[in-house]
Structures are given as structure tokens and as C-alpha cells.
Amino acid sequence: MEEANILDMNSVKSRRQAALAWRRYVRFRYIYLLTLPGVFYYLVFKVAPMWGLLVSFQNYSPALGMWHSEWVGFDNFIDLFTYDHFYIMLRNTLVINLFSLVFFFPLPIIISLMLNELKHDWFKRLNQSILYLPHFMSWVVVASLTFFMLSQDVGLVNKFIIQSGGKAQSFLTNPDYFWGLLTAQNIWKDVGWGTIIFLAAMAGIDPQLYEAAEMDGASRWRKIWHITLPAIRTTIVILLILRLGHIADVGFEQVLLMKSPLVNNVADVFDTYTFTQGIQRGQISVGVTVGMFKGVIGLFLVVLSNTIVKRMGQEGIY
Known part of the structure; x- marks a missing residue:
């Protein structure tokens, strides 16, 4: 008898939860509708192609197909x-990404803090627009501008x-400049876009x-340190974790355009090796x-960093 009552209570609870979920869906139906393009994109271009990973365990021939x-x-x-x-490619890939992580990642945060402190909205919007513009340039244009500025023959x-008496x-x-050059290009092109x-x-x-902070006599720096930064801390942590997930990815087009014998x-990085071999x-x-x-x-770095972040008392990505 008691078991029957428990089953009935669980059934009622399940129906009640289903009804609540349905009402929540009806209430936010337009928001769910807005997510459909993103869901469709990931299903078609991210999830569906994952079956192709089986090719890594084959000597794949397009003529025979995957199953033969x-x-x-x-x-x-x-x-x-x-x-x-292999170890040269691994070194180059990790160092380029570490350069980007150390020198590029903090800059959008710093610039965002500076823009947030601007009092005149028109001046703030103007600066944002100027900072966003380089993001829409292709890497071909960026590489051409770099050549125009730094070429040994025609570089400004x-x-x-030379006009200053130097050589x-x-x-x-010069291999000593290559990693720094890639980092500088990334900063110039995408630092503004990263502030969004x-x-x-x-x-x-x-x-x-x-x-309230002003009434307590807090300076601008105190407000940034005690209010602004804690408020965006979760966003910073999540973006950092996602950034670590791409630690093995390097902008293929950028490297291909900038490299030379x-x-x-x-x-040489994994992306260029994939292009030449694949x-x-x-x-x-x-x-x-x-x-x-x-x-x-x-995947390993995302799981590891997310675990560390949660143990430190912060919110992770899952």
C-alpha cells in the first residue's frame, strides 16, 4: 500500500514538473525561437561532422569511402x-598561444574598463567603432599592411x-621576431572586438x-577594483577557460600568410601541417x-581549468 502511494506521489510530481516545464516553454517561446539558428548551426557544422573522426583510424581513400x-x-x-x-610544431603552437594568452587576453579587459569610465556617450561610441573596425579586415589585408610597414626594402x-642613420x-x-609579430597582429586586429x-x-x-561608493568617498580606482572587476569576474573566468580550450589552435590563415622558408x-604549427599533409x-x-x-x-584543458576554478569557489562553464 505504501509503495503504491509513493508511486502515485511520484507520478503526480512528474506530471506537475512537466506542466511547469511546458508553461515555462510557452512563456519564453520567443526566446527559444531565437536560439534555433545557433542550435541549427552547431548541429549541422559541429555535431554532425563528428562521425568523420573515424577517419583518423583509417588509411582513408576518397575512392573507397569511409566504410571500405x-x-x-x-x-x-x-x-x-x-x-x-612533432615537438617543434607542439612548441610553436603552445608558445604562440601562450603569448596571446599573456599579452592579448588582458587587454580587452583593460580597454573595457577604460571605455566604461568615459562620461560622454558619443566619445565612447566613437572609440568603440574605431576599435572594432580592424576586426572586419581579412588576414590578407593585415598581412599586406604588415609587409608595407615592416618590409626590409619598402617598409616605412x-x-x-635608415633616415635616422640606422641599419x-x-x-x-628574423625568427626572433615572428612570435611577437603574430601577437602584435592579433592585438591590433581583435583587441577592440574582444571588449564587446x-x-x-x-x-x-x-x-x-x-x-553608494561615491557617498563613502571611494575614488575611481577603488570603484573599479571593488565593484567593476568583481562584477565581471565570472565573465573573465569563463572566457579564460574557453580560451584554454583553444590552446592547440593557431590562426591558420595568419601563419600561412606570414611564414617564409x-x-x-x-x-610550423599543427594547422599548417594539417594543410600540407591533408x-x-x-x-x-x-x-x-x-x-x-x-x-x-x-577538452582536457577545459575540464582541468573548470575543475580548478570550481574548487577555488568560482563559477565554471558547467
Whole structure:
């Protein structure tokens, strides 16, 4: 008898939860409708292609197709890890991303704090528009501008150095400058675009907090440190975790446009290796193997960093 009552109570509870969920869906139906394009995008372009990861365990031949190609197990991974330049590619990939993490990631936060302190809305919008513009330029344009500025023959910087009595520098062909050059390009192109999320987070801060701080005599720096930064801390942590998930990804187009035989030792990364092996040489299985290896690294770092963040008492991404 008691078991029957428990089952009836669970059934009633389930129906009640289903009714609440349905009412919530009806109430927010337009919001759910707005998410459909994003859900569709991820299903079609992110989830559906995941079956192709099986190719990394094959000697894939387009003529035979995936189901008739030879299965080779982990041979492709063994070939990747024993490749002569594997550790060079790993070093270059990690160093380029670490440069970006150390020098690029904090800048949108700093610029967002500066823009948030501007009192005149028109001046704030003008600066935002100027900062956003480089993001919409292709890497071809950015590489061309870099060549125009830093080329040893026609570069404006070297012309200025020569006119000042100095000697022209080989900025574009010197391996010592390559990683810093990529980081500088990323900063110039995307630092403004990266402020959007932080400014949106700052827009949600209650103005009464600033008013109360002013009444207590807090300076501008105190308000930033004790109100603004704590309010956007969760956003910073989430974006940092997501950034770590892409630690094995380097802008392929950027590196391809900037590399030359003189800097190959510091420019070869997994993305360029995927292009040369998977596309130019037709070794599709090799390209998919590299992609799967990068995905595993990203997944591991996301899970690890999220776990550490939660243990520190912060909110993670899941």
C-alpha cells in the first residue's frame, strides 16, 4: 500500500514538473525561437561532422569511402607522435598561444574598463567603432599592411630607421621576431572586438553600487577594483577557460600568410601541417588525426581549468 502511494506521489510530481516545464516553454517561446539558428548551426557544422573522426583510424581513400577504407588502428597517431618535427610544431603552437594568452587576453579587459569610465556617450561610441573596425579586415589585408610597414626594402619603419642613420632590420624574416609579430597582429586586429562581452557585462552592474561608493568617498580606482572587476569576474573566468580550450589552435590563415622558408622553424604549427599533409598531399587521415589530437588537448584543458576554478569557489562553464 505504501509503495503504491509513493508511486502515485511520484507520478503526480512528474506530471506537475512537466506542466511547469511546458508553461515555462510557452512563456519564453520567443526566446527559444531565437536560439534555433545557433542550435541549427552547431548541429549541422559541429555535431554532425563528428562521425568523420573515424577517419583518423583509417588509411582513408576518397575512392573507397569511409566504410571500405583500410582500418589501421592507432597507426596514424603513432606516425604523428614520431614525426621529426612533432615537438617543434607542439612548441610553436603552445608558445604562440601562450603569448596571446599573456599579452592579448588582458587587454580587452583593460580597454573595457577604460571605455566604461568615459562620461560622454558619443566619445565612447566613437572609440568603440574605431576599435572594432580592424576586426572586419581579412588576414590578407593585415598581412599586406604588415609587409608595407615592416618590409626590409619598402617598409616605412625601415625607411625611418635608415633616415635616422640606422641599419634596416629584417623584421619579417628574423625568427626572433615572428612570435611577437603574430601577437602584435592579433592585438591590433581583435583587441577592440574582444571588449564587446566585457562591456556588456559592465552594463549590467547596478548604478546604485557606484553611487553608494561615491557617498563613502571611494575614488575611481577603488570603484573599479571593488565593484567593476568583481562584477565581471565570472565573465573573465569563463572566457579564460574557453580560451584554454583553444590552446592547440593557431590562426591558420595568419601563419600561412606570414611564414617564409627563413622562419619555418618557428612558424610550423599543427594547422599548417594539417594543410600540407591533408590538403596538398591528399593524406586526409593525417589531417583528421591532427584535428582529433588538438581536440583532445582542448577538452582536457577545459575540464582541468573548470575543475580548478570550481574548487577555488568560482563559477565554471558547467
